[in-house]
Amino acid sequence: MLATEEFELNMGPQHPSTHGVLRMVLKMDGERVVTCDPIVGYLHRSIEKMAENRTFTQVIPVTDRLDYCTSMTSNYVYVLAVEELADVTPPARGEYIRVIMTELNRIASHLLWYGTFCLEIGATTPFLYAFADREKVLDLFEMASGARLLYNFIRIGGVGRDIGQKFLDGMMEFLDGWEPRIPMYEALLDENPIFYNRTKGVGYLSPEKAKFYGVSGPNIRASGIPMDIRKDKPFAVYEDLKFEIPVFEEGDVFARYRARMEELRQSALILRQCFEKIPGGPATIPLNYRIKVPEGETYQHIESPRGDIGCYLVSRGGDMPWRCKFRTPSFVHIQIFRDLLPGVLIPDIMAICASFDIVLPETDR
Amino acid sequence: MALKFPEIRDRIRQVFPSQIVVEDLENSDCLVVPEGLYRRVAEFLKSDEELCFDYLEFQTCTDHPPELLDFVAYFRSIEKGHRIGLKVKLNRQHPALPSLSDLWANADWNEREVFDLFGVVFHDHPDLRRLMMPEDWSGHPLRKDYLHPNVVKRPD
Numbered sequence: 001m002l003a004t005e006e007f008e009l010n011m012g013p014q015h016p017s018t019h020g021v022l023r024m025v026l027k028m029d030g031e032r033v034v035t036c037d038p039i040v041g042y043l044h045r046s047i048e049k050m051a052e053n054r055t056f057t058q059v060i061p062v063t064d065r066l067d068y069c070t071s072m073t074s075n076y077v078y079v080l081a082v083e084e085l086a087d088v089t090p091p092a093r094g095e096y097i098r099v100i101m102t103e104l105n106r107i108a109s110h111l112l113w114y115g116t117f118c119l120e121i122g123a124t125t126p127f128l129y130a131f132a133d134r135e136k137v138l139d140l141f142e143m144a145s146g147a148r149l150l151y152n153f154i155r156i157g158g159v160g161r162d163i164g165q166k167f168l169d170g171m172m173e174f175l176d177g178w179e180p181r182i183p184m185y186e187a188l189l190d191e192n193p194i195f196y197n198r199t200k201g202v203g204y205l206s207p208e209k210a211k212f213y214g215v216s217g218p219n220i221r222a223s224g225i226p227m228d229i230r231k232d233k234p235f236a237v238y239e240d241l242k243f244e245i246p247v248f249e250e251g252d253v254f255a256r257y258r259a260r261m262e263e264l265r266q267s268a269l270i271l272r273q274c275f276e277k278i279p280g281g282p283a284t285i286p287l288n289y290r291i292k293v294p295e296g297e298t299y300q301h302i303e304s305p306r307g308d309i310g311c312y313l314v315s316r317g318g319d320m321p322w323r324c325k326f327r328t329p330s331f332v333h334i335q336i337f338r339d340l341l342p343g344v345l346i347p348d349i350m351a352i353c354a355s356f357d358i359v360l361p362e363t364d365r
Numbered sequence: 366m367a368l369k370f371p372e373i374r375d376r377i378r379q380v381f382p383s384q385i386v387v388e389d390l391e392n393s394d395c396l397v398v399p400e401g402l403y404r405r406v407a408e409f410l411k412s413d414e415e416l417c418f419d420y421l422e423f424q425t426c427t428d429h430p431p432e433l434l435d436f437v438a439y440f441r442s443i444e445k446g447h448r449i450g451l452k453v454k455l456n457r458q459h460p461a462l463p464s465l466s467d468l469w470a471n472a473d474w475n476e477r478e479v480f481d482l483f484g485v486v487f488h489d490h491p492d493l494r495r496l497m498m499p500e501d502w503s504g505h506p507l508r509k510d511y512l513h514p515n516v517v518k519r520p521d
Contacts, residue, residue: 041497041499048482048507049516053517053518211420212419213469213471295391296391297427298392299450312425312439314391314427323425323427323428325425327422332471332474335470335474339470365497
């Protein structure tokens with residue numbers, strides 16, 4: 001038999017399928033991975049250090065930069081932590097607007113994931129459909145906040161500015177036009193034998209391993225664990241809204257794809273209920289921009305499109321946070337590649353990495 | 366069947382003495398444990414059937430110069446639905462703790478990050494390298510007394 005020699009392959013940091021700058025040092029035996037060592041830190045901007053040198057309100061635009069696909073949830077989790085410490089409760093309309101924005105952002109993020117995931121495994125057409133629809137969500141965000149990507153919209157005590165009936169009507173128009181297109185998205189992939197073969201049974205993640213590694217979001221729900229902060233520890237008005245948590249048992253790339261597609265439907269369901277239920281009145285409590293937060297510590301977490309995002313905030317009185325730590329889902333998900341990648345072929349690396357929906361700015365902070 | 370914070374505290378105090386495991390005055394979800402007991406309490410949190418903390422949320426530090434470095438770890442039980450934080454008050458000069466990376470796999474990178482940014486050494490860690498900063502970096506950036514030309518204090 002021919003003797004083979006293991007060699008090292010450097011994937012990244014500039015690699016089109018790593019969604020940012022992730023470097024993976026792979027030890028290969030021919031086309032099979034033997035070990036994988038993910039290396040992060042190329043996008044480290046010391047957001048946590050910057051937060052210690054800004055007033056509580058000034059930190060919000062910094063949190064936008066945590067995750068460029070879901071700025072609303074990063075804003076939200078930070079604001080939630082400040083509000084917990086400062087004992088501020090936003091008005092009911094503000095809570096509804098926050099839920100609307102979070103769910104719209106979930107749709108936009110999942111569409112972006114759907115498009116790029118398909119690109120990774122070699123399908124170009126779905127990308128174009130997904131981005132055309134994501135554009136409509138960004139237009140809605142632009143109408144509400146004036147920005148298309150980094151919104152700085154959710155503020156301490158409410159939201160940046162109230163949304164009008166025009167926004168709500170626009171949202172319903174978008175949902176009516178877009179929701180019937182979800183089956184089309186699925187038909188593009190589900191019935192495709194190439195896609196099926198590339199994803200079914202690839203990158204299996206057992207529920208035990210998912211817990212051991214601290215996986216969250218759609219990824220853990222695709223491994224059969226019904227974990228969702230929106231149900232486990234409802235924040236804002238999620239208690240009053242009816243929706244389901246899609247759970248899949250298979251734990252492979254295909255199940256993670258299915259979990260996200262079902263979540264799109266649930267988000268649409270939530271948005272329709274919000275449209276019916278949103279009350280009138282003020283959206284924001286007027287607060288001092290240089291708000292002083294009493295001494296204390298808190299940890300708040302919410303469900304972002306990628307999983308469980310949390311903010312651990314320490315205040316020692318005064319107008320700047322003493323310590324502001326973000327627990328981000330992608331940071332946890334990248335670690336699992338060490339475990340999942342050994343044994344797979346090079347093309348499957350892309351499929352597995354993409355299926356976890358990792359975002360590097362969030363990992364490196 | 367999620368347990369409330371006092372129930373979790375009392376369950377831990379059945380095994381560990383109550384004068385050692387004290388409530389944290391600043392943080393209502395946290396218990397303060399001494400350095401030497403940290404690993405044993407964490408093992409108990411995971412193995413006890415009633416508590417069943419099978420999920421590590423995160424570990425981090427807060428710098429309180431001139432003496433203290435607060436280390437915090439948050440745990441959650443997916444099965445039961447409750448959560449708790451453990452806090453360890455470390456000596457700022459030579460902070461060191463045992464590693465938890467064999468109990469919860471994501472402790473690995475969390476501890477590497479804390480080592481990188483705060484300088485806490487974790488014993489028995491399989492691979493204690495810097496995570497965010499380059500390998501040849503000196504200093505621990507998230508410490509309050511860290512000096513660097515790019516770090517400018519905001520004027521009062």
